[in-house]
Amino acid sequence: MGTPPPPDVLLDVRDLRTYFRVMDGTVPAVDGVSFQVHRGETLGVVGESGCGKSVTALTIMRLIETPPGEIVGGEVWFNGRDILTLSSDEMLQVRGAEMAMIFQEPMTSLNPVLTIGDQIAEAVVAHKKVGHKAAWDRAIEMLQLVGIPEAQRRVKQHPHELSGGMRQRVMIALALSCDPKLLIADEPTTALDVTIQAQILELIRRVQEETGTALLLITHDLGVVAETVQRVVVMYAGKVVETGTVDEVLQDPKHPYTEGLLASIPSQGLRGTRLNVIRGSIPNPFRMPVGCRFAPRCPYAFDPCRDHEPPLEGPGDGDRRVACWLHSRPPFGIEHRPRYGTSTATALAQRTAGVAS
Amino acid sequence: MAIYPDPTALSGGPATTAAGPTPADVAQADADVEVALESLGQWQLAWRRFRKHRMAMVGLGFFVFMVLVAIFGPIIVPYDPLNIPGSTIPGGMPPSLAHPFGTDNDGRDVFAMVVNGARISVAIGGISMLIAGIVGVGVGAIAGYFGGWVDNVLMRVVDTFFAIPLLFVILVAARFFGEGQVTSLILIFGLLSWPIIARLVRASFLSLRESDFVEAARAVGVKDARITFRHILPNAIGPVIVAMTLIMASNIVLEAFVSYLNFGISPDQTSWGNALANAQSALGLGNWWWAFFPGMAIAITVMAINFVGDGLRDALDPRTRL
Amino acid sequence: MTQYIVRRVIQAIPVLFLISVVSFVLMMQAPGGPAAQFNQNPHISPAQINKWLADWCLVRQPTVMDTVREYLGWLGVWNCTGGSFLSAHGLPNFLPAFLGGGTNGILHGDFGYSIETGQPVLQMILARLPATLILMGTAFVLWATIAILAGVLAAVKRYSFFDQSVTFVSYVFYSLPTFWLGLILIFIFGVTLRWFPVQGIVNVRNTPAPFATSAYWAAFAANPLPYLYDIGAHLVLPVVTLIAVSIAGDSRFVRSAMLDSLHQDYVRTARAKGISERQVIVRHAFRNAMLPILTNLALEIAFLFSGAIVTETVFSWPGMGRLYYDGVNARDYFLLMGILLIGSVLVVVMNLVADIAYAIADPRIRYD
């Protein structure tokens, strides 16, 4: 239907919608998500728990289980074709070969009854059309690449013989074993110790540089984002609320949600003090707010926010986009009268004034 | 690892102004909905889920019907199953308007046998289930609560029960100790079917003893016995109830088999198993009704109980929440 | 691994001991008691009876201590004739006979004598063993194969017509009383359609000697085909009866184990690799689902024994189950204790075998 993106865009997600139909109703886990990943680039996806980051990633991999999940709309252009239109057999050629994924839970993501060598070699045999011996050598080579000592011995071990950090290294080795063009890392460090987290991130950065693969890094750690990615997508309740380069978004957040996220990072020397957190919790998925989904928690929300969904638009040019009525011209006939009380809000409103009137 | 899961921050928001509800108000309204859902309580929530399970509701309906039959049936049904009329035909008479399920060798009405048999069969299944539940929860709780050698000894006893083919023991017990009495059979079935429940209860002790909320209760100084009864046992109740339905179903079948072998209820009383006791010979004559209808009564009742068990499993499993 | 096996064997010992206690207490506490039963049997000479009573510490009105002695004598630890823990050779009685221990008691392979026939119990049980093994072996193989196939397919094709049919059929069969299913099968396929025989293991009119006698085996060896056919025809209905209910329950177990496994993270990893769905299911999901399935199958072996009683009584199958049923009717204490003990020990042993198989299949166990 749509037209392919320019060749330098490796992944172009357009208005993607994935819903889950469960006993009590429909969960719009991903509801109109759009973003692009350029070749070799690192894109960060941030947002609090349950906002649909993993579902977005799994949808791109076409790993959503149907039922209960269903990709109800959108396009996923990858390497020149819309992979949502591929048959499941054609998808086998893409998954693992052209795009690969690392999961959040290293402890459970490897098959407990197979050796790690078998698990890596299996992917290599499937995609590289090589024999078992060559695949096995490749597995050892990959384990060495991800910094596993004594790879020759480790390759014959079972997952339970490895620590969590080691297992995540194995997952990375597995993901990269077939030279994918896109690596999706879904909170690859969340389940690990802090010291190990840094090592794994460093490893991901290093192998990405060495292999030149593009990286879609999902996280809710803005510190990681600041250190690792070039561009950021901020998600809230199944929608993208803000995108831009990492500097733009972190230095000059436009969406109140992004602002809240940044405010909740404990600053140096202030550990132990109460964080400035966003009030309330994510909306009930069965009763999504009609207007802006963040409105019930937003300190600046005003009337249009509760009735009308803000579009994701650029306040200026470039890739910078934000979905907030503070930054968009409200629909015709809606009174635009922001209420504010705090100094930040005043500043924001002033900034808005130029756009809105 | 949610970043801002702090609904308590919601209370005490700024005052409402004329311009409309404040964000805090909106959030508060949202939170109220959540609270309403929470306060429904575990049992109401379970019942709501149970009602959505169509087969479970059908099963429950049929089961309630069977219990009513067990209580009132013998009063309503016109035939006394043990009153043997003069005309006896070998193998009995086929179903007719007067005898919808036919008659047996001695001219007894099979329909009356099925209706009257419900009382003993359902009672044996139900009461033995309760006995098994009480003993099983008790033993499991003691093993889980004390741990150590007490646990070890009790669990080896449970292992033994699992190793001995149950039916072998039941046959001997029913023949040697049962004496055809309903109460003895209830005791035998009840006292032989508790081990599975003990295992379930102990298992949830093991997994819950170290869990966060039990730790929390302990940390604020709640006594261990109290923890057992207020915190751990209620969490084990789901699987236990499901297992109890299975025990009831299988004990109804066991009673039938034991009585079919003439080891169970004495012949001057009526149960579904007794109704089947002499039916095998009639099958050779082609007279199927005598064996068919009492067996169907067992099968349908057991199926109803299994459906209820399935519905309960889904309704009580904390993982199916949402 | 070795350590694990040793630990499992050691854990089984108290269970075996408890089994012997339960078997004994159950039988000996029954009204009447073996001493009285033996005395009532006119087929056995009084001298023989007196010898047995003395050999097995049997007393007509036993006190508690008498009962303990009976138990220890039955176990083979107590020397009844000598009245001590030492054998006639002055060595501990529990030692094997060739090392100078006693001869009576189950530890010495002597299970006592049948009250009904006067034959050694073990001999009677062994004579019935082939029929039971044929029935249970056939049933077990078919049962495991069908339950696993149906359950796995239903899980893989979840919500499909096949899945729903399996669920429906298993609901129906799971609720049927086994013995009643047997009766109905007898009526339909034996009496009405006359497709299959409904009694026994062989057609006695066509065999030169009763089943499992040496004359029978000689004729069998000379020309096996008709004999195999004969047994096969007799097997159909009992086997169907024996396994239908179990398959119904187990296919649902297999289905849910498989569904569980299909939802594991490592299956998602396997899918993310881009290997074929078949490989995902066989190598990843099924290999892991096999572990709980194996455990469950092992646990159900005990049910298979119970089921054998049901089927063997309904179909007059000349196996251990039928022998047990006759034993209950005749209050044949030693026979009942022997069967109960052997059956339970077999269950324990098979569970042990399954545990070891599990340990081999699951690499995580080795280091536990």
Ligand SMILES: Nc1ncnc2c1ncn2[C@@H]1O[C@H](COP(=O)(O)OP(=O)(O)OP(=O)(O)O)[C@@H](O)[C@H]1O
């Ligand atoms: N299989 C499923 N069935 C029903 N709902 C689902 C399923 N998978 C995800 N969801 C719902 O989709 C929403 C988004 O989930 P998702 O896992 O993408 O969140 P996330 O942003 O990755 O959060 P986290 O940071 O905790 O990983 C959640 O509300 C979740 O309940």
Ligand SMILES: [Mg+2]
């Ligand atoms: Mg996630």
